[in-house]
Structure formats: C-alpha cells, structure tokens
Amino acid sequence: MAVEFQRIQLGWWLEGNCTAKYCSDHATCTNITSPVDNGGSGFRCRCNQGYVGDGFSAGVGCRKASSKCNPSKYMAGHCGGSTRVGALIGGIIAGAFLMTGLTLLCYVIRKKSSSLKSRKSARHMLAEAAGSCSIPFYSYKEIERATSCFSERHRIGTGAYGTVYAGKLHNDEWVAIKKIRHREADGIEQVMNEIKLLSSVSHPNLVRLLGCCIERDEQILVYEFMPNGTLSQHLQKERGTGLSWTIRLNIATETAQAIAHLHSADNPIYHRDIKSSNILLDYDFKSKVADFGLSRLGLTEFSHISTAPQGTPGYLDPQYHQNFHLSDKSDVYSFGVVLVEIISALKVVDFSRHHSEVNLAALAVEKIGKGCVDEIMDPSLEPHTDAWTLSSVHKVAELAFRCLAFHRDMRPSMIEVAAELECIRLSSWGPTEENECLGSSFASEKSQGLAGRKVGIDSRRLVLSLRSNSMVPLEEVTDSSPISVYDPWTSEQSSPSGNSLLDNAIH
Template sequence: MIPYQSALLPFLFLAAFSSILAEGCNRTCGGSSVPYPFGFSSGCPIRLNCNGTAAILRGGYPVVNITSETILLGIPANCTRPFEAALDLFGGNYAMTPRNSLFLRKCSSPSPACVISTEIISEGLHLERCGLKGDNISCYSDHTEDRYLSREKTAEIKCRLLFTSLRYSGNSTSQAELVFGEAELGWWMNGDCRCSANATCAPVNTSVAGKMGYRCTCDPGFAGDGFAAGDGCRVQVSSCSASKYISGRCARSGLLVAGIIAGALLMAGLAFLCHLFHRRRTASKSQETIERLLSEASCTIPVYSYRDIEQATDHFSDANRRGTGAYGTVYVGKLPGNTGVVAVKRIQRRDTDSLEQITNEIKLISSVSHPNLVRLLGCCMDRGEQILLYEFMPNGTLSQHLHGERGEGLSWTSRLSIAAETANAIAYLHSAVHPPIYHRDIKSSNILIDHNFGAKVADFGLSRIGMTESSHISTAPQGTPGYLDPQYHQDFHLSDKSDVYSFGVVLAEMITGMKAVDFGRAPTEVNLAALAVDRIGKGRMEEIIDPFIKVNVDEWTLVSIRKVAELAFRCLAFHKDLRPSMKEVAEELEMLRDGELDGGVEMAQEGKSRRLVLMSATKVDSPVSVQDAWLSEQSSSSTNVSMSSVNR
C-alpha cells in the first residue's frame, strides 16, 4: 500500500530532473525549465536562447509563457526598433496568430488597419513617447481565415520601425482584454507524428502553404508533453484519490509508476554525482594550475570565485557586455567590496590552447609595470571558467574612435599623443624588460583609451618572452591579418621588428582613418599597408589623410602628419632590418609630440605667407622623403620592396 502523499513525492522529483533525463536537448535556464520541444541546445526542435535567468526567442524577445499551443512573448515599446525585428516572430516551427496587431512607425503608405496619434499612444496608454507631436503610429493585422499570419505578407509592409505589439486575450466564455507589449505565437512540430504512448497526434495547418504540422496531447488521465522524444505521458496522480490508491487499477498504476520513477531517479542521481565529481576535479586542477602559476610569477593578484564574478556582472547580462573578440567576451562589473568598475574578460575557448593563452597573459602582465600597459586586477579559474579582470577603460578602443564606432572623431594632437604613449609601452617591453617581451598582436583594437584619452596596450595572450631565435618559430597562425609581419609567411618567425611592422599599420590607421583590411575598397587598396606604402612613397600622402583631420588643417599639423607618415613608411619595410627599433620609433614620436606641446614649432607671419620653423627636427634618416612628390622613375627599391610585403 502506497499512501497518496508518498506516491506524489516521486513525481515532484521527476519534474526536477526532467531536463537531465531528456537526451540531446537542454531545457533548463537558470532556475527554471521549459517543456519539450522547446530548449536551449542544438538538439531541441524549437531552440530558445538563455540570458542566464530567462528564456529569450530569436530577436531578443523574452518568453513570458509557453502553453500546449502558444508562445507568449514580451515586446516592450521601443521607438528605434527596426521593422526587420518583426520577421523574427516567424520561424520554421512558429508564427504569429491572428490575435495580434503590430504597431509600426515611419510608414511610407497608410496601413491597411489603422493610424493612431502618437499622443494617444504615449499619454492614454502610458507608453514611451516617440517623435514629434503629430507623428502617427500605424497598426497592422491580418484577420484572414488562415490560422497564422503570413511572414511573406508581413515582410511587404512599407514601414521602417516596429514600436510594439497588441495582443487580444479572451474567448466567448471570458472577458476580452487588449494587452499592449505582448505577442502571441502559435507553434507546431514538422514532419510525421512522433507522439508517445497514451498521446494523441493533432494536425496543425501552418502558415506555410501546403505544409502541415502536428502537436501531441496526452490522453485523459495522463500528463506530460506527449512527445516520444520528450517526457511523454505519465499517469496523472490527481486523477486517483487517496482511497483509490488502496486497491484496484489506480494502485497498480501508482506502484508501477513509482518503481519506474525510483529507478530513473537512481540513475539520474548517479549521473549527477559523477558530473559533480568531474566538475569539482576539473575546478581543483584549474585552481592548482593558477596557484602554481601565480607562485612561479611571484605575483599577488587576487583570485575570485565564479560566484563573485557572476554577481559583479549581473550573471553576465547583455547590458554589461562590451564586446567579443577571438578568445573571449568582455563585460563590465563591480566586485564586492570594490568601489571601482572593472573589465571582465571571459574566455570562450576553454581548451588547452586557451588555458595556455590565459596563463601566459597572467604571467607576463604580472611581471611588468608601465603607465601605458593595462593593469591586471585579478583572475578566476572556478567551475571550469577562465576569467581575467582588468582596469576598466571607459573610452573604448582606438579602433572604435578611428572608424566611427565611438565618439565624434579624434583630433591629430590626440592621435599623436596616443601614438607616442603606445610606442613608449611597446618600447618598454622590448628594451626595459629582461628578457624582452614581444607582444605579437599590436593592433588598434588592442589599444585602450582611458578617461583622459590616454593609451594603454592590452591583450598579451599571444605575447612571448624573447629568448633564442628558434623559440619564436611557429607554423601556427599568429597575429591578426592586415597587421601581421609579411616575413612571417617566409620564415614563420616573429620578433621585435614584427611588433614594429604592426605598429606601422596602426600609424597608417591614425593618418587615414581607414581599417587595416577592408574589402569594400578597390582590390589594390584592400590592404592598408599596401595603400599607405604606395601613396607615401610617391609623395601623394595627402590623398589618404583622414577627412576629419584634413579639414582646416594648419601647417604644423600637415608637417607633423608627413613626419608620422614617413615613420610609418619605414616601419612597414618588408625586410625587418630596414625597420627602425621600437625605441627609435618612440623617441621620434616623443619629439614630434613635444614640438607641439612645448612650443617646438614656431609660426611667423610674413605678409600673407606663413613661415614654418620646425625646432625639433627628426634625427633618424629615412629611406624615402615625403616632403616632395617623386617622379615615377624615382620610386626606389624601398618602395617596391615594401609593396611586395602585402602581396605575399
């Protein structure tokens, strides 16, 4: 005899372990789960995204509820959401029902449904105000005989923005309700019926012409999702009263189900214990590795737990994400007991290579100290994660400022100052550290800008300590295309002069405002190094100066740009022996910067002409002068050699 309360307990445990028992489809997000066929992995027929705490449909729409026939989404009012986002409400297994209306803005033709004043929307419904007074909002719906709205018809709407959605809630037996900011989608499964035992297959007429879907529904007396690949159907405990459990069919069913559940729970418990043991063992090894590394490097950076990092970044929320690179994603966060904001770099490729990258970066950054090198503030190797914490740079990267992704543009004096500070940091790694350190991935996106628009070099993942010549030989991909030393493809050797070449590309970016590689340019100009060498070598440097700094440029600025262009030309020489050292580059840039900051350039007015006296002239000979244009037959082998560097 099994009491009613005892028979109910296994079902509660079964619900808790349902996501573990389902093979190939992870249905758990944070502390909640979703029913099959929904889930968060590639094995789920209808895939959702998980932001750490809640389910998200493609397009960023939060999932409010899932029923046996519908998906309820939140679509908060947004004045700038592009209309194309409405197409994310249609997928291979779901579409909007006719119980919805879309509220649209910036329509080129009147909507077939209605036009509503912005004032009514914003004031009467307490939604976000958009545009000027008189800017109308159009609504669209398609109440046809079809069960779902058509994606094709929706795509034909001539509107630019999707403001929100209106959902009709109610039926003939309940009070009707209009809900703003929500949308109702119907869902189905494609293909032939694959329902479990004790389930009925119901055909679904989808929004796709000539295409039928299906859903599974458990028979009376059974509960579950009804799918053979999901949880199937089980005896519904509530259908049996406590007295019926004493004898008869209900008692036998209860015993059978309880036995099955007990076995399943035992297997799930063993699997969970194995998983927990493996995770703790891996975390322990990672912790031992990081402790050994910190001991070898003689550094005392704090080591944080994964829970601390989660709290600092609000569970790695999208709102705190700042960018994604080749090896990880960067978030901003605030650690417990720390009043300052930090940058959190979460490594994505958690394999042997990425572990080597992160341990190498910890060791190198902990061993150096320079005002223009980003500071490492801590790390985390908990729960199999690999996370680094840096000082936060509020003004993003040099790349973002040069290429119009952030701010209104940098003046030439700011660019020259950033170039000098960056060169000083790299020269410090090459000359002041013993043994020297070669960064091997110098690029504008690895130059961070602080609140005073000072430069700090970051990302030491590919850096290596200079030792023997053979120690730098590697056939594995190194560096970033467009910045990589062209001689690397010949001898697979990266040295201090490789950093000089990469920095030459950064100087070219500062002068031109162009990207290192851009397939939107002419075929001969895709590679910025080739374009810069060609124009500078022919004395036509003015053709490629960034229009932002070219407007109202004075004589000092033009001479300064020419000097930096000449320096970039020498840095981009194909043969490394023709390139200057990083120390020489830093000294030249310091003299150019001080010439402006300390009054080293004197302007004298003589009638309508202006005489320029450059007090701090450069002392380093250049293989090519950019003061006067060259004739084509004067183009020396230096230019041709440099040009070959980008064609190899």
C-alpha cells in the same frame, strides 16, 4: 441497483457432542448447532496452528504443515501474517528515494571535490605563471554575479579570442571581464601566458590585470575598466564624433612607449597582435595596450621561429607571414599600420575599396611613397588650417612609411619610433624643443650603440660593435636604399629609412 458479494467457507461437521475419539491428534473439537436438524447438536474437528488436514481421526487427520512457502503464498499472506503487496510497494518507493538522495549527495560531493581540485590546480598554475606576484583569484559565482550571468547588456566587445563584459566586483568599481572563447587545448596556455607576461611588466600604458577565474572549464581574466573603449571605435566613429590630431598623436606616442618598454625588458616581449582594437582608452583618452594572449618572450637576441604565423590580417608582418620568423620588428610593422589608421581613419582591410587598395598598408606605402599623404589623410583633421598639424601629420606618415618596410632590417626599432613620436609631439611647443629632442635622441642612440642607423646622404651605413660602449666601426657596407622616397629604388619591396620625406612631400 447494488450487487453484494459474500464469502462462504465449506467444512465438515458431525452430529452429536464432542468426543476425543472422533478428532485426531493435534486437533481441537468444537461444538456447533446443526443448521439442518432443527437446532440439533453437532461438532467439528479443526487442526491446531502449524498443522494441516481435516482434523477427524476417521479422515486424513492432522499433519505438520510444510515449511516451504512460495512467493505467491508469501505475498498473499498464506505463510503467516497479512498481505505484503503494500509493504513491498512502499519499500520500493522508499528505496528509490534513498537511492536518488544518495546519488545527489555523491554528485554534490564529487562536484565540490572536482571544483576544489580545479581551484588548487589553477592556483598552482597561477603561482608558476605569476611568480612572486599575487594575482587575485575570483570564483565563477562572483564573476556571474558581477556580469548578471554574462548578460548582453553588460557586453562591451567581442573579439577573436573571447567576449568582454563590464561588471562590478567587491569594491563596487567597474572592471573589464574577458571570457575566453572555448578553443583547442592551447586555450589555458594562452591565458597563463598572458597572466605571466602582465605580471612581469609594469608600465602606465599597459593594461593592468586585476584577477582571474579558472573554473568550470572556463578561463576568465579581469582587467581595469577603460571607459572610452578602443582606438578603433573612435577612428571608425563607432563611438564619439572623432579624435583631434593632438589626442591621436598622444595616443600614438604613449602606445609606442608601451611597446618599446616591452621590447626593452630584461626578457624582451613581442606582443604579436598590435592593432587599434587592442589599444584601450581611459577617461582622459590615455592609451593602454591590451590583449597579450599571443605575446611571446624573445629569449635570445635572434628572431624567434614560430610554428605558424598568428595575428590579425592587415597588421601581420609580411616577412613573419612568409618565413615564421618573429622579432621585435614584427611589432614595428603592426604599429606602422596603426599609425596609418591614426592618420587616415580608414579600415585596415576594406573590400569596398579598389582591389589594389584593399590592404591599407599597401595603399599607404604607395601614397606616402609618391608624396600623396593628403590623399589618405582624414579630412576631419583639417590639417591645412594649422601649419603644425600639417607638418606633424607628414612626419608621422614618414615614420609609418619606414615602419612598413618589407625588410625588417629597414624598419626602425620601437625605441626609435617612440623617441621620434615624442619629438613630433614636443614640436608643438616650438622649434627649440624639437631640436633639443632630436639631439638627445641621437645621443641616446649613440650611447646604446644602435647598429644600422643612417649617417649621411652618401648611402653608406656604419656597422657598430654591440659588445663595446665605444663607437668602433667594424666595416662600412654600401646601402642601396635611398634616403628620400624620390630617389631611385633598387627594390620594389623595401622602403626608405631616411628622414627627408617630409620636405619633399610638402614642397
């Protein structure tokens, strides 16, 4: 069944032939055949273009059409032309595409401009931080490509301040890429601080900074790759099967030398976060100190006052934690904890131990102070099979004991620590080398005019002038600290600074 619709148009017509008098002005007469008079003739009057009416002179005639055209007539095409609905829809669609394209173009231009501005700002900050040193600047895309968009299989470590990934850049060599964790406004300050410090010092046992990326609100540092991970991983046997005592002693000595180098720079640098997880190991187990984000310049010979203590629990200098006074001896304390780790392979903070032994530093001070080094010694070292190993472990334990003194004035300097560790390491060659080392170390201390060094068992300390190269005594003061840990103590918070612990401990 089909339904058809037709349109009809109604109009007036008259019988007869066209006569001008019947049509009004501005009308046209048209002859038609009458549909009702058996094909008779007829005519019709129709107004010309631009005029409206019936066209007959006897009717309303023709008048000029009004120029007014409302939207509905326009859309319907009554104002001239065809319907415009389709044209309007097409125009809207085209306009939408045009606006979208313009918006995307503006976004891309703005993003590139922002990225360029960010890069220029970053380069300016880098130039200020690095000074005359040239630090390569990598784009974020290069870093993403090197780490496969920071994939988990490239992740090699996660710390309090960021995640470290392994990756390859242009020269196809492995590098370590540290992506700084989003923190407060001081995040960029810490990155620039690390760049500044690593650019100002150079030492074979300090990790090398190879480049950086500061883009898309990300701060990324690129370091040389250390394939053997961290000292902490090996001590906890998270990697490998453990380290021999010789390797451990080498690591301790090299680390001490690196920290001593920082402290003895023209502008001394305090690391503030010395710990076993910040000591990296290369293919030959050579150590390199890393993570300088918290480091600070020691601008004066006096302690630096920090707004708040920063560092890692278990390694933090107790005096620094109490009064916020930062000095080189704060690093000495932290390194003392590392020495205990090297000896014991115990965790620095372990809540599975007895509540009085949770803190490794406190446990070590107690055990070493009682001459019970064997109770905290790592059994895998097998010290009793080798006389030198047993002797050197006790010497390192004594040195750690002195580094962990509560009062910073009782702790040795890192230069002294590095020298003593070097002596212990050289002692494996024979007693002659050790004696020569100790002699040269003492001579070096005299030439540097180091104050506060113990000179005898009478517990008297010689205070020397630091303004003169000569050893001119200014005053002698009584020192209540005993030379041996077996001597009476006047304070439970301080520890000895003498060198007789070894003999008492092993006899």
